[in-house]
Structure formats: structure tokens, C-alpha cells
Amino acid sequence: MDKNIQFQNYGARGNWVANEWVPAKEGKTISIISPYFDKEIATVPDSSATDLDAIVDRAQVAFPGWAATNIRDRAQIMFRFKTIMENDIENLAELIALDNGKTVADAKGSIQRGIDVIEYATTIPEVLKEESSQVSAGITCTMTHEPLGVVAGITPFNFPVMVPLWMIPLAITAGNCFILKPSEQTPLAGLQIAEYLKEAGLPTGVFSVVNGSREAVEGICDHIDIRAVAFVGSSKVAKIVYTRSTAVGKRALCLGGAKNHIIIVPDADENSTAKGLLASSMGSAGQRCMAASVAIGVADIDPIIDQMITETKAFQLGADMGTIVNKQALDRITIYINEAVKMGAKLLVDGRNITPPAEYQDGYWLGPTILDGVDPDWPCAKEEIFGPVLSIIRADTIETALKIENNNQYGNAAAVFTTSSQVAQTIAENASAGMIGVNIGVPVPREPYSFGGWNESKYGHGDITGRSGVEFWTNLKKVTARWPESTDTWKKYF
Numbered sequence: 001m002d003k004n005i006q007f008q009n010y011g012a013r014g015n016w017v018a019n020e021w022v023p024a025k026e027g028k029t030i031s032i033i034s035p036y037f038d039k040e041i042a043t044v045p046d047s048s049a050t051d052l053d054a055i056v057d058r059a060q061v062a063f064p065g066w067a068a069t070n071i072r073d074r075a076q077i078m079f080r081f082k083t084i085m086e087n088d089i090e091n092l093a094e095l096i097a098l099d100n101g102k103t104v105a106d107a108k109g110s111i112q113r114g115i116d117v118i119e120y121a122t123t124i125p126e127v128l129k130e131e132s133s134q135v136s137a138g139i140t141c142t143m144t145h146e147p148l149g150v151v152a153g154i155t156p157f158n159f160p161v162m163v164p165l166w167m168i169p170l171a172i173t174a175g176n177c178f179i180l181k182p183s184e185q186t187p188l189a190g191l192q193i194a195e196y197l198k199e200a201g202l203p204t205g206v207f208s209v210v211n212g213s214r215e216a217v218e219g220i221c222d223h224i225d226i227r228a229v230a231f232v233g234s235s236k237v238a239k240i241v242y243t244r245s246t247a248v249g250k251r252a253l254c255l256g257g258a259k260n261h262i263i264i265v266p267d268a269d270e271n272s273t274a275k276g277l278l279a280s281s282m283g284s285a286g287q288r289c290m291a292a293s294v295a296i297g298v299a300d301i302d303p304i305i306d307q308m309i310t311e312t313k314a315f316q317l318g319a320d321m322g323t324i325v326n327k328q329a330l331d332r333i334t335i336y337i338n339e340a341v342k343m344g345a346k347l348l349v350d351g352r353n354i355t356p357p358a359e360y361q362d363g364y365w366l367g368p369t370i371l372d373g374v375d376p377d378w379p380c381a382k383e384e385i386f387g388p389v390l391s392i393i394r395a396d397t398i399e400t401a402l403k404i405e406n407n408n409q410y411g412n413a414a415a416v417f418t419t420s421s422q423v424a425q426t427i428a429e430n431a432s433a434g435m436i437g438v439n440i441g442v443p444v445p446r447e448p449y450s451f452g453g454w455n456e457s458k459y460g461h462g463d464i465t466g467r468s469g470v471e472f473w474t475n476l477k478k479v480t481a482r483w484p485e486s487t488d489t490w491k492k493y494f
């Protein structure tokens, strides 16, 4: 059993401005509900464009001093930030669980992946060291990466600490002042980042938090003094944020939704494939952009499916899997299952109407669900469900399987389970996705490799982590120099 999640009400939280919590000016608030208890655990401001203006003003005051701070001193703060987070990982994981519905173990794993990005940020003095060479006789060119100014990040509900950490360490170590707009569904753990950064010695105004929803996001897109915005969330909003931000000349990188396919061929190892498929589709209750949502079985893979069904039945809610984030999401996912069954899908495992764990009777629970015989054109095969639902499509050949994968509008991840290197290579070369797994169901690239998808899983150029992420938050400056022959008197000493 996972660690018990304790109910607690954190009261009214504020925005983080100039290293302290302040209420929003107009006093509108958003109620934060725990998906384990169906009860309010805090309120946060529903900030207006005026609240945002005040935050941007403070960040602009901080920018020149921060940009002028030696890059090694900026990186030193990341070393301290990393240690502070590691020391508080248990508390933070419990807060994520209460706020978001993950298990504590799952929350802890996600924090660790965020800490990996902080670790990478400590290497930025090396990553961004200036490049210089002689480009012509007597002429040198020197290239440096310069910070952009005040920048912002808008994040989704499903990884309340990891996704903000894809952005914050890279942006601020590169010399920018960063404003976070966390998800209004799960803001609490992200707010802790502010306290950690203050403790690590980050100067006032370099990091700020604006809580809120649509108005705060639109304010960020439209604000001409915010030079760049990174967004992670659904494709619908990613596209809106990208279009609106770039319309005012802002740099934007907007990561969207996903529909990830796993292709399974009969030579795949039965045991590890069943486990890998299950972990990918049901981990985090399917609420991750790297989750497998469709399994394409080429020819006869029934022994693998049978083993997966057996393992699914041993799944314990509250231990192997947490809750769905809110009641609306639970209803939306259930409708996808109902519709698929009506259309003729075979329900191999049904997660509806399961018995909730005794301690969390009021939580938003849905068990693992597996649908077989799914048609590639059905909504459950095409649209992002974002829940613990796996649709199995049967295909005769690898070519057909690839065609189905290629036809989906998204392109975050794809994977293949096989013992044949030739099959693996064919899928890796031809799948239309930015992150490919070979016998790995959640192929998140670890640092220094970068995270990012293709197609409608991303609007904008480049990836959000790794070197690509650092480059997003900087401008290149090239200084070309020729030094004339000197007539200075010191020449005589040569």
C-alpha cells in the first residue's frame, strides 16, 4: 500500500511577488479540491491582467542585476536548490498526491525527474560557454548566449512540479526573470518551488508566481514586456497560446496533447512486454502525455494480452494507481469507455464502478480499462482520453501498424516491443513521433537529451529541455572584431 494521504486545508494562498506571498488585487479566488477527498484544500487567487502587470514590473526591475550576475554564481543557486528539494522530497510528494491524486511513490518519481533538470542547469556555464574563432585573417568572431528578459511558463495539472522544472532552472540560470502560471487545478506543490528558490538565495523578483486561469494566461500572451512563453497542456490551448503570443512578437514553445501508440509483434518478450504496456497505459492513472493509449497488436499477440489482463486484475487502487484529477475528467473518460462498448469494442478489463479504497471513499476513482477489437477510426482510438484506458487495435502487418500510428494527429511518443533489431529499427525510423521507445513504454529522454514531440503535440520550434531548452531562453550575440596594428609604445618590448 502507498503511504497514507492526510487531509489538510492550506487556506488562502497568494501570488509570489518580490519573494513574498501577496493576495490578488481584486480578491477573486479559485477553490482547490483534493481528488482523494472531494473536499477543498486551499484557495488561490484568480489573478487579473492588473495583478500580472504588477508582477512583470517587479521582474523587470530585477532583470538587469540578475543578467549581470556571473553565470557561475547563478549556477551555484541551482546546486543549493537541488539539495533543498532533495531534502524535502517526502513532504512535497505528499502535497502533490493530496492536490493531484497521484500516489506518493509516483509523485516522488516525478519530482526526481524534475530534479534531473536542475542538475542539468548546474552545467549551463559549460553548455553556454562562449565560442570564438578566427574567421578571417586577423578577424575573430565570438558568440555568446544572452538572456531574453522577463519570461513566463504556463503548466498543466498532471505534473505540478516536474513540468515547471522543465522550464524554471534553465530559464533563470540562463539569466532571465521567470513568471510561473501553475495549473489552477493543482497549484499547491508548484508554489513550494518559490520557497525553495528563496532559501537557495535567489534574488527578489527573479522568480514569481501568478495564480489564475484563462485571464492570467491571456495576460501573459498579450504582455509585450514578457519576451518568451513556454506552455505545456492540451493541444487546443497550446495552439491558442502559440498563436496569441507570437502575434505580439513573443517567442513561444507550446507542448500539447498526445495519443501514443505501442506496436507489439509476436516475438516480443511476454513478461516484460505485458508489464511495460501496463505501466505505460495505467501509470499515473493514464494522465500523462507519455502514456500508451493505443496498443497495435501485429498478428497473434494474445499470450501477451492474456498476461496483461492477469496482472491488471492484481492492480490495487491507491497503491499502484491514484485517482482521476476531477469529477469532470472522470465523467469524460467514462463516456469514452461507454461509447467504445456501444460501438462494439470488447471490454477485456472494466475499470468502471470499482470499489474505492476504504480511506478514500469520496475520491474520483477509475480502475484500469482495456478495450479490444477497436477500430482505428473510433474516438477512443483517435482522441486523447487522458485516463487509464488502453485501446487494442489488431493489424496484420507492421506496415499497417505504422500506417495507423502515422495517421494520428499527435506525435509525442511511440514504442515497439520486439526482440528483433530489424523490427525495432523499422518502427524507430518510420513512426511519426519525437520520442521513440524500444522495449520501453514511457520513452522519456533523460538529460542531456531533450523532451519534445512532433505534429500537433507541439507548436513552435525546438524541445523544452536539454540544450534545446536552454537555447529557447536565450538570444545569440556574435561579435566580429579586427584589431588594427597598434602604434602603442609598448610594442618596443616585444
Ligand code: NAD
Pocket (backbone or CB within 6 Å): 154, 155, 156, 157, 158, 159, 163, 181, 182, 183, 184, 212, 213, 214, 217, 218, 232, 233, 234, 235, 237, 238, 240, 255, 256, 257, 258, 288, 289, 384, 386, 412, 453, 457
Ligand atoms: P490544459 O490545456 O487544460 O491547461 C494547461 C494550462 O492552460 C493551465 O495552466 C490552464 O490554466 C491554462 N488554460 C486552460 N484553458 C485555457 C484557455 N481556454 N485559455 C487560456 N488558458 C487556458 O491542460 P491540462 O488539462 O491541465 O493538462 C492535460 C493536458 O496537458 C493533456 O492534453 C496532456 O497531454 C498535456 N500535457 C502535455 C505534455 C507534453 O509534454 N506534451 C506534458 C504534460 C501534459
